[in-house]
Amino acid sequence: MVSSKDVAKYAGVSQTTVSRVLNTPELVKKPTLEKVLKAIEALNYVPDANARSLVQQKTKTIALLSGPLHNPFFVDTTTAIVNYATEKGYKVNVQFVNDENLTEAYATAIGTKVDGIILSCILYDDPIFNRLQEMNIPFITYNRKHRNNEQFVEIDNFEAGYLSAKHVIEQQHTRLSWVGGPLTVSTFKHRYEGFLKACEDHQIELSDAYILQTDTSKKGCEDALAALLELEEKPTAICTGSDSIALNILDHATQIGAAVPDDISIVGIDNVELSQHGRIQLTTIGSISEHNLGLLAIERLIELIENKKNSCINITESVKVFSRSTTKKIKRR
Amino acid sequence: MVSSKDVAKYAGVSQTTVSRVLNTPELVKKPTLEKVLKAIEALNYVPDANARSLVQQKTKTIALLSGPLHNPFFVDTTTAIVNYATEKGYKVNVQFVNDENLTEAYATAIGTKVDGIILSCILYDDPIFNRLQEMNIPFITYNRKHRNNEQFVEIDNFEAGYLSAKHVIEQQHTRLSWVGGPLTVSTFKHRYEGFLKACEDHQIELSDAYILQTDTSKKGCEDALAALLELEEKPTAICTGSDSIALNILDHATQIGAAVPDDISIVGIDNVELSQHGRIQLTTIGSISEHNLGLLAIERLIELIENKKNSCINITESVKVFSRSTTKKIKRR
DNA sequence: CAGCAATATGAATACGTAGTCATTTTAGAG
DNA sequence: CTCTAAAATGACTACGTATTCATATTGCTG
Numbered sequence: 001m002v003s004s005k006d007v008a009k010y011a012g013v014s015q016t017t018v019s020r021v022l023n024t025p026e027l028v029k030k031p032t033l034e035k036v037l038k039a040i041e042a043l044n045y046v047p048d049a050n051a052r053s054l055v056q057q058k059t060k061t062i063a064l065l066s067g068p069l070h071n072p073f074f075v076d077t078t079t080a081i082v083n084y085a086t087e088k089g090y091k092v093n094v095q096f097v098n099d100e101n102l103t104e105a106y107a108t109a110i111g112t113k114v115d116g117i118i119l120s121c122i123l124y125d126d127p128i129f130n131r132l133q134e135m136n137i138p139f140i141t142y143n144r145k146h147r148n149n150e151q152f153v154e155i156d157n158f159e160a161g162y163l164s165a166k167h168v169i170e171q172q173h174t175r176l177s178w179v180g181g182p183l184t185v186s187t188f189k190h191r192y193e194g195f196l197k198a199c200e201d202h203q204i205e206l207s208d209a210y211i212l213q214t215d216t217s218k219k220g221c222e223d224a225l226a227a228l229l230e231l232e233e234k235p236t237a238i239c240t241g242s243d244s245i246a247l248n249i250l251d252h253a254t255q256i257g258a259a260v261p262d263d264i265s266i267v268g269i270d271n272v273e274l275s276q277h278g279r280i281q282l283t284t285i286g287s288i289s290e291h292n293l294g295l296l297a298i299e300r301l302i303e304l305i306e307n308k309k310n311s312c313i314n315i316t317e318s319v320k321v322f323s324r325s326t327t328k329k330i331k332r333r
Numbered sequence: 334m335v336s337s338k339d340v341a342k343y344a345g346v347s348q349t350t351v352s353r354v355l356n357t358p359e360l361v362k363k364p365t366l367e368k369v370l371k372a373i374e375a376l377n378y379v380p381d382a383n384a385r386s387l388v389q390q391k392t393k394t395i396a397l398l399s400g401p402l403h404n405p406f407f408v409d410t411t412t413a414i415v416n417y418a419t420e421k422g423y424k425v426n427v428q429f430v431n432d433e434n435l436t437e438a439y440a441t442a443i444g445t446k447v448d449g450i451i452l453s454c455i456l457y458d459d460p461i462f463n464r465l466q467e468m469n470i471p472f473i474t475y476n477r478k479h480r481n482n483e484q485f486v487e488i489d490n491f492e493a494g495y496l497s498a499k500h501v502i503e504q505q506h507t508r509l510s511w512v513g514g515p516l517t518v519s520t521f522k523h524r525y526e527g528f529l530k531a532c533e534d535h536q537i538e539l540s541d542a543y544i545l546q547t548d549t550s551k552k553g554c555e556d557a558l559a560a561l562l563e564l565e566e567k568p569t570a571i572c573t574g575s576d577s578i579a580l581n582i583l584d585h586a587t588q589i590g591a592a593v594p595d596d597i598s599i600v601g602i603d604n605v606e607l608s609q610h611g612r613i614q615l616t617t618i619g620s621i622s623e624h625n626l627g628l629l630a631i632e633r634l635i636e637l638i639e640n641k642k643n644s645c646i647n648i649t650e651s652v653k654v655f656s657r658s659t660t661k662k663i664k665r666r
Numbered sequence: 667c668a669g670c671a672a673t674a675t676g677a678a679t680a681c682g683t684a685g686t687c688a689t690t691t692t693a694g695a696g
Numbered sequence: 697c698t699c700t701a702a703a704a705t706g707a708c709t710a711c712g713t714a715t716t717c718a719t720a721t722t723g724c725t726g
Contacts (some may be wrong), residue, residue, distance in 0.1 A: 015677095046444045050711090054683090093394075349707080
């Protein structure tokens with residue numbers, strides 16, 4: 001591997017000068033500068049980022065702990081995060097986190113001495129949170145948050161859940177179902193609470209059999225739908241905890257011949273890109289901003305890293321209904 | 334930041350011993366071992382991965398240069414690659430590459446001294462290829478390949494294109510269109526060649542107006558479809574260069590009221606996860622293996638890194654038709 | 667051309683780890 | 697208890713860079 005010393009020898013200067021050429025070229029005389037640049041070119045020299053990190057104590061690397069990409073929400077956010085960070089000169093270390101590899105994911109993120117951590121996958125009461133805080137590495141959560149979070153970006157989850165129910169209630173639905181995710185997660189918890197409140201406000205009675213908390217997996221969603229369709233009195237509308245869940249249910253409903261929205265209406269939350277697809281046209285609740293949560297979060301994180309501002313970042317984006325074709329005014333009998 | 338020296342001082346041993354505890358604990362006496370472990374625990378010590386990389390000349394990091402995630406093919410492969418590499422103890426540096434940031438992407442991949450590079454985005458005749466080879470870093474391409482590639486994993490692109498055309502020809506279609514991507518890319522080039530051969534073998538005449546090479550963007554695909562639908566004699570089947578293109582066309586067709594498959598049939602290539610969705614049900618050509626190309630490639634790459642085997646890896650997976658609901662036997666007039 | 671400030675360069679060092687080699691300690695044999 | 701081989705530990709150095717401080721060179725003023 002060719003080092004700055006090699007370049008120095010080749011150019012007949014000191015290693016220091018080579019370093020200067022790369023970092024503070026204005027401090028080096030033109031002829032010397034060119035000699036060195038030529039040497040760099042000739043030897044195909046590329047500075048070693050690790051060595052640089054070691055001495056500067058900065059890695060120009062960010063750890064991204066994302067949820068899995070089969071959830072289209074994370075497709076959108078990962079794209080935004082990676083692209084923005086790359087553009088700003090940061091490398092992005094990506095891990096897709098699930099329940100099993102969570103703690104290990106944190107460990108490697110910490111051991112790599114990254115400049116910052118951006119993560120979605122955290123529980124509302126997660127013990128790892130304290131360790132993260134002790135590490136004194138800037139970090140921010142998007143989508144989900146922790147009970148004590150100081151830096152996070154989310155949508156107004158309560159309102160999203162509320163609007164979700166309100167939307168189908170306004171379409172005359174009275175038999176509303178909720179298919180959500182684990183209540184240990186802030187998003188699902190608050191969305192569900194919003195859903196409940198809307199039902200309460202509109203005097204909708206909720207059958208216990210209509211309320212399901214899945215593990216959000218494809219299988220889990222399919223089972224949930226199956227359970228609902230087995231009921232004597234089936235719900236006419238399903239409010240879901242996320243677009244991912246909604247898409248899974250929509251998929252399975254179509255496969256087993258349940259017509260959406262004619263037999264049953266489905267509402268998502270998140271307004272992921274995919275929900276707009278002509279064949280999908282999912283009615284959903286999403287941020288009024290066109291910037292997704294990942295982008296908002298990575299912008300803040302990099303600001304945090306570079307300015308060392310320690311101001312609290314609490315962003316809660318307002319939401320609205322995106323009414324598409326998976327919901328329909330119920331036909332009164 | 335607490336270093337191994339701090340641990341050494343705390344435990345009353347030398348830094349060497351601390352290092353040994355972490356790397357070759359069998360060479361250290363029990364009591365000493367425990368003293369050190371306690372110190373590590375007490376100080377919350379985490380070894381600095383950068384320093385380790387510097388001295389060992391190994392980073393335990395892999396650079397992934399992927400295409401953008403709005404192409405669902407890369408959703409599948411990125412998931413497989415990141416998860417497999419993570420499981421094997423590698424960090425994955427992800428970049429989503431497009432035409433503009435390509436060279437820069439290579440530069441950072443090289444500057445980080447990664448242990449290996451896995452990439453899809455390379456042109457069939459790409460000058461960067463030589464530089465990669467000179468770097469002497471193990472690298473492998475998946476999906477696309479370079480003319481001189483020695484390590485690659487692909488599907489049988491020619492056969493895929495061939496089967497694509499054959500499938501709709503067998504459904505009595507005679508007015509076949511091809512909407513592909515740039516022919517500078519191996520996949521599109523070979524798929525197109527296969528398509529042409531099938532048409533030739535079955536005496537299908539191709540109108541020039543039916544052959545379109547798009548930039549694969551959403552807009553590009555929409556324009557292509559619009560152009561086709563403006564023709565006096567519209568094609569009855571569109572064979573596309575990839576599922577991504579097919580999905581974009583399907584999206585737009587639905588949005589503008591063109592019925593698929595009743596008005597027009599659409600075939601993709603890649604068999605991405607999303608193509609199976611109940612609402613999509615895209616007929617497509619894909620690998621007979623259930624492992625996606627990303628997984629196959631990352632497995633080989635890590636083998637390459639760890640065994641230094643320099644054997645050529647040329648994998649070309651066989652393909653078959655996945656017949657779903659976007660193609661249909663044409664109604665003879 | 668002297669003298670001095672400003673500019674340009676280089677030598678030495680630190681960053682945190684792993685590995686080499688030398689040294690000390692331990693265990694076992696006689 | 698002595699001697700020797702094996703086991704355990706430590707001092708030192710390299711990795712490739714950026715930075716500090718010292719030194720050399722240049723340019724300018726009078």
